[in-house]
Amino acid sequence: MKKKFWKGIVLGLASLCLFTGCGKSSTPSASAPTPEKPIELRMNVTTADSSVWMACAREFKKQIEEKTGGRYKVAIYSNEQLSSGNQIKGVEMLLDGTTDVDMHSTMIIATFEPKLGALSMPWLFPRGYQDVDRIVFNGGPGGRIISQLMEAKGAHVLGLCENGFRQITNNKREIKTPEDMKGLKVRIASIPQYTTLYKMFGTDPVTMSFGEVFTALQQGAIDGQENPVNFIKAGNIQEVQKYMSMWNYAYDAIVLSVSNKVWDQLSEEDKAIFAEAGKEACAKQVAVSRAAEEKTRKEFEANGMKVTDLTPEEIAAFQKCVAPIYDKYRAEFTDEVMNAFGYVYPDQKGAQHENP
Known part of the structure; x- marks a missing residue:
């Protein structure tokens, strides 16, 4: 009698394993997508269809649909359509699984994972794209830490794109020294360290929706703004600004991810x-x-904008002006994350201090 009982238990467990995959992550065959019954994934993208961000979105859609034989389809929603234009809401929808695939800047994601704000610190990559390629891309430690932080919040990182280095534009004067910043009313991205940073420069930092920036500049409500070159063009900001300084003061990465x-x-x-x-x-x-950044910069100059390239010595003066910001945010961003992005504090034993 006991033998029959245990035999029944074993058979039952075997049947359970057959239908559940014994704990494997593979989707059960009964519900697996097919070309006839594909799964449609909703992809949320911050920018417009004309943005360079879409090069990633369209290529991802193409690759997924081809490589899965049509078992998965990707529907792209530009301009934050899924979150009614609210970028922060868009990230929240990814993390809670409401949307499936997502592209957002680390600056926006930092609302939910403050440590990602470390990537936006000033002159974190003094050698420009050379540092970015070594630290953030190509399996570098910065890219790995972004993936770890995102995974813990509810999303799996498939890759990193870029918005590029952020430059400053204004209508008052050419900016080459920290003194040139004083008194300017500048629209900034709404992250805490940028408010701190621009006050160190002696400017009047203003936060507002990017959609309002063009009109505010046109009407003189603000003097300038800061953004990557391609993003400046996407908002036609060059039409209402006279000066742009290429100072590469902060880098803006884009995260391509799927919800867990x-x-x-x-x-x-x-x-x-x-x-x-x-x-x-x-x-x-x-x-x-x-490629678009270089082309766009030349277009700005051809249309009358004064574009200024700052020398290493000129940039050093800005770095010195805002150096205390690294100590101010040290506890919040943690040494582990800052080190992953290539920043070494002077008091870290046995380490060579290279950055500002």
Whole structure:
């Protein structure tokens, strides 16, 4: 009698394993997508269809649909359509699984994971894209820490794109020294350290929706703003600004990710497809973004904007002016994260201090 009982238990467990996959992450075959019954993934993108961000979105869509044989479809929603134009809400929707695939700047994601704000610190990458490629891309420590922080919040990173280095424009004067910043009313991205930073320069920092910036500049309500070159063009800001200083003061990365809700349901084979598609799509976007940046800068100059390249000595004066900001945010961003992004504090034993 006991033998029959235990035999029944064993058979029952075997049947359970057959239908559940014994704890594997693969989606059960009964609910697996097919070309006839594909799963549609909703992809949220901050910028407009004409933005360089879309080079990634479109390539990702193409790769996923081709490599899965049509089992997965990707519907792209530009201009934050899914979150009614609210970028912070857009990130929240990714993290809680309401949306499936997402592209957002680390500056916006930092609202939910403050440590990511470390990537936006001033002159974190003094050698420009050379440092970015070594630290953030190509498997660098900065890229790895971004993935770890995102995973803990509810999203799996498929790749990193870029918005580029942020430059400053204004209508008052050419900016070459910290003194040139004094008294300017400048629209900044709404992250705490930028308010601190611009007050150190002696400016009057203002936060407002980017959609309001063009009119505010046109009407003289503000004197200037700061953004990557491609983003400046996307908002037609060059039409209402006379001066732009190329000072590469902060770098803006874009994260391509899927919600953990989607990732955890993928088979191992499909995870490999998604990872490869993300890698290829992001590589394409970075190439497109950098080529467009150089072309756009030349267009600005041809149309009458005064574009100034700051020398290393001129940039050093700005760095010295705002150096205390690194100590101010040290506890919040943590040494681990700052080190991952290449910043070494002078008091860290045995380490060479290279950055400001």
